[in-house]
Amino acid sequence: MKVEYINLFIKSAFEILQQVASLNPKKGKLAMKNKPVASYGVSVLVGVVGEVKGQVAYSLSEETAMKLASRMMMGMPVEEFDEMAKSAISELANMITGNASTSLSAGGLDVDIAPPTLVTGSDVSMTTSNIQTIVIPLETEIGIFEINMALE
Amino acid sequence: MDYKGIAVEAIINTAEEMLDRKIKYGESAEMKSPLEVENFAIIVGIAGQVTGQIIFGFKEEVVNSITSHMIGQETLELDDLTLSAVAEFANVLSGHVTIDLVDSGCSKKLGMSPPSIIMGKDLKISTKIQPIQKVRLEIEEYGDMSIYIALKEKKEGEKE
Numbered sequence: 034m035k036v037e038y039i040n041l042f043i044k045s046a047f048e049i050l051q052q053v054a055s056l057n058p059k060k061g062k063l064a065m066k067n068k069p070v071a072s073y074g075v076s077v078l079v080g081v082v083g084e085v086k087g088q089v090a091y092s093l094s095e096e097t098a099m100k101l102a103s104r105m106m107m108g109m110p111v112e113e114f115d116e117m118a119k120s121a122i123s124e125l126a127n128m129i130t131g132n133a134s135t136s137l138s139a140g141g142l143d144v145d146i147a148p149p150t151l152v153t154g155s156d157v158s159m160t161t162s163n164i165q166t167i168v169i170p171l172e173t174e175i176g177i178f179e180i181n182m183a184l185e
Numbered sequence: 186m187d188y189k190g191i192a193v194e195a196i197i198n199t200a201e202e203m204l205d206r207k208i209k210y211g212e213s214a215e216m217k218s219p220l221e222v223e224n225f226a227i228i229v230g231i232a233g234q235v236t237g238q239i240i241f242g243f244k245e246e247v248v249n250s251i252t253s254h255m256i257g258q259e260t261l262e263l264d265d266l267t268l269s270a271v272a273e274f275a276n277v278l279s280g281h282v283t284i285d286l287v288d289s290g291c292s293k294k295l296g297m298s299p300p301s302i303i304m305g306k307d308l309k310i311s312t313k314i315q316p317i318q319k320v321r322l323e324i325e326e327y328g329d330m331s332i333y334i335a336l337k338e339k340k341e342g343e344k345e
Binding site: 069072076078079080081082083086087088090116119120123145146147148149150151152153154155156157158159160161162163164183 | 218219226228229230231232233236237238240268269272273276296297298299300301302303304305306307308309310311312313314335
């Protein structure tokens with residue numbers, strides 16, 4: 034995976050988290066993984082198809098997800114991680130990926146994205162067929178928001 | 186256009202051929218998010234004029250039966266080789282779905298993401314697409330697998 038893709042996604046995540054949730058994330062240490070990557074509890078997957086293809090997953094704890102959903106909905110209290118909160122978090126993942134893929138398209142690559150799927154469960158781990166995952170932790174005021182990029 | 190029916194048909198035919206086993210339709214139902222799926226799921230994203238996901242749900246024993254058949258030797262645990270084989274299984278099935286959808290005129294062009302494998306307990310999957318068509322398939326000797334078709338037509342110019 035090219036470094037410019039990684040930077041596009043980080044830039045996009047910074048912008049969207051700032052815009053929709055007034056968060057100021059800090060980039061943590063990047064890591065590369067060949068094995069299934071553990072989820073923080075909530076993961077949103079967005080499939081990328083075209084000249085760049087793969088899967089981008091965003092992973093965060095349920096607590097962080099609820100705080101994030103609340104911030105996205107004008108501070109409305111979110112006491113349960115219900116379908117409405119899930120839909121907010123899915124939309125956020127969609128925006129970050131959409132924004133980054135628009136930049137890729139502007140650079141001349143034919144790229145499209147699939148709608149997001151949100152996965153919860155216990156001891157969840159995931160892997161995308163034979164593609165190395167770049168793990169990018171973003172530290173925010175409300176907890177870790179991690180990007181797991183598996184693109185080729 | 187009955188793209189869900191086309192998708193299910195393509196999956197059954199391709200899986201029968203790949204596994205050299207008869208596959209029977211089990212019950213079929215329209216579901217809403219969150220889907221409670223098996224401990225081992227594979228998600229494939231679809232993008233084009235038809236957009237969404239195809240999700241496969243398995244029990245671990247069934248994954249091992251499928252991969253043993255594909256690799257030609259018994260697999261007992263979910264190691265790299267097994268995961269890669271079952272991902273390939275989902276990849277070929279989904280590939281045939283996209284080919285059949287394009288051939289039947291549902292979409293001019295369809296892209297497919299590589300399969301992502303999700304493992305865990307109490308897995309729940311949500312998507313904004315509904316209803317989701319769930320079909321249980323009975324694979325001769327191997328056991329059941331579930332497929333969840335979450336596809337919708339995308340309107341012209343609509344952004345995801």
